[in-house]
Amino acid sequence: MAGSSTITAPDWIAVDWGTSTLRVWALGREGEVLATAVSQEGMSGLAPADYEPVLMSHVRTWLPETAARSVPVIVCGMAGAKQGWKDAGYRQAPCAVFAGGEMTRIPTRDARLSVSILPGVCQMEPADVMRGEETQLAGLAATLGPVDATVCLPGTHSKWVRLEGGRIAGFRTFMTGELFSVIAGHSLLRHSIAPEGENAAAFAEAVEDMLADPAGLTGALFAIRASGLVGKADGAAARSRLSGLLIGAELAATRPQWDGKPVHVVGSGALIDAYASALETAGASPVREDAEALTLAGLKQARAAMLETQS
C-alpha cells in the first residue's frame, strides 16, 4: 500500500476501484496530482459497508477538518457493480465514450465526501459488459479525438473495442486471463506448467499456431501435457505456450479488427508486453497506451462534465 500524505484539501478525488486493486488520486484545481494511494482492497474482498471506511483510510488526511465543504469523489470500476458499493447501472452501446450526468450518487456518513460512481457499458447482441474500461476509453478518446480506432484492453477479461467517430460502436470480451488461471491452476496442465518463467520462442510459435488453426485451441491444450510425457518437459516453455495459445485465440477471433490497422493496447507491465509481442508476431501494429494514465484522464473528463452540469 502506497502511503497517503497530508496535503492541502484537494479540489476533488479520483478513484479507480477494480476487482483486485484500488487506486486513489487527490487532484488540484488544475488537474494536478497532489497525492496518490494504491492498495489491494479490491471489490472482490469487500462488502458494501466496507467501501466508505476503506476509502476514508486512504483519504482522511486529505480532507478538510470540517464539513463546511464536501470534496467530490468520482469512482469508476467494479465498485459500481451489483455486488460492489452500489449498482451504478450500464449505458448501452453503441454510445459515447463518456456521458456526463449519469453518475450514481452514494450517500456517505462523513459529510466531507460527495461520492459519485460512473456507470459501466453494456451491449445486448452479442451480450457483453464493461466496467472501468469505458473510463480508459474516455481518456483515450480525449487524446485521439473523434476518430475510428481499434482498442485492445488485455486483462482477466480482455476487451476489444471498436471506436467509430470517437464513440463506442461495439465490443467483445475474451476470458483469456481467467482461462490462463483456471487451466494452469486447476486442470491436468498444472503438472506441466511452471509457476513462472517464460520462453519467447514458445510464445510466438503458439500465437502463430492459433492464427493458422483458429479452431485448434482445445486440442492444442492437451498437447502441452502430452509433450511433457513423450518428450522433455519444459515448464517455462509450457507456461509461455499456454499464454500464446490463449492470446493467439483472441487474435484469431479479432483478425478483421487488427489486420492492417494500428491497435491501441491499453495496459502495463508484462501483460502489455505479451499482447504487443503477439500482435507484432501477427503482423499488426500495436500502439502502447498506459492504462493508469488513461483511467485518470477519463476520470478528469467525468469531473469536467460534472462542473459543466453544475454551472
Added chain:
Amino acid sequence: MAGSSTITAPDWIAVDWGTSTLRVWALGREGEVLATAVSQEGMSGLAPADYEPVLMSHVRTWLPETAARSVPVIVCGMAGAKQGWKDAGYRQAPCAVFAGGEMTRIPTRDARLSVSILPGVCQMEPADVMRGEETQLAGLAATLGPVDATVCLPGTHSKWVRLEGGRIAGFRTFMTGELFSVIAGHSLLRHSIAPEGENAAAFAEAVEDMLADPAGLTGALFAIRASGLVGKADGAAARSRLSGLLIGAELAATRPQWDGKPVHVVGSGALIDAYASALETAGASPVREDAEALTLAGLKQARAAMLETQS
C-alpha cells in the same frame, strides 16, 4: 460398488483401471463373463502399493484356494501410467490397434495372480497420448475389420482417432470434459451455470455457433456471463451452452474427419447422447458404440494374443 460373488475359478480376469473407475470381469474359457465388479477406486486415488490389495478385494472369492495355478489378469488403462501401478510404456502411432507380447508383467505378493498391463499409445507430432482407448479401438477393429474409420471417444480428454486399414493412423486429444469442469467450477461462469439441468435448444445453438465461428470460443464463454447480467439468467441454458460451445469447438477442429463420413462414437449415457446430438446438428452420421463392451472385447484380443505367444 457392485458385489463380487463366489464362482468357479475363472480362466482369466480382465481389468479396465481408469482414472476414476475400476471395472473387473471374471471370464470363462469361452470368453463368457462369470462375474463382474465395478468401483470408484480409480488411479487418481491410489498409490502403487494400493493396487494389489484393491484388486484382491474384488477378485479374492474368484481365485483358487491354492497357488497351484495362477490366474492371468490383463489390465488396460491409467493403471499403466507413470503415476499408476507400474509404467507400462507406450507403443508409437502409427501402429496396429493391438500388438501382443508388449505387456508389462507386474510381480504380486499373491502367487495366484499373474498380472500384465497393456501399453498405451503415443504420437510424437503432434504430441499426444492415450491409455485405455487403444483397448476400445482393438475391440472396435475386431468388429469392423481392417477398414478406414473415424472414431470419437468422448470424455474428460476426448480423443479423435483415424483408423486406416484397421491400424491407428493418428489421433488428437481435446480437453473438452476437463475444460467444462474447470470453467464451470472455477471461473467467473460458476455464478451463471446451474449444477444440473439441460436445454437442448441452447446446446444445439452453441454447437452451430462454434461451427460457424471456430475461433470464437474464448469470446463466447464470457458472453454466457454477460447474458445473465444484461438479460434473464437461465442456469440450465448456460450449462448446456457451455457444453455445446466446447463440444462444438471439438467438431469445428475435426471437421475433415466427420464431414460426410460416419463417426463411431464410443461411450455411454449422457455423454454419448451429447456427442451424437452435436454430430447430428452438424450434419454428420454418428454410430453409437458401447464403451464397456468394446473395452472387454479389446481385453479379449489381448488374452488371445497371450495364448498364441504361449502356444
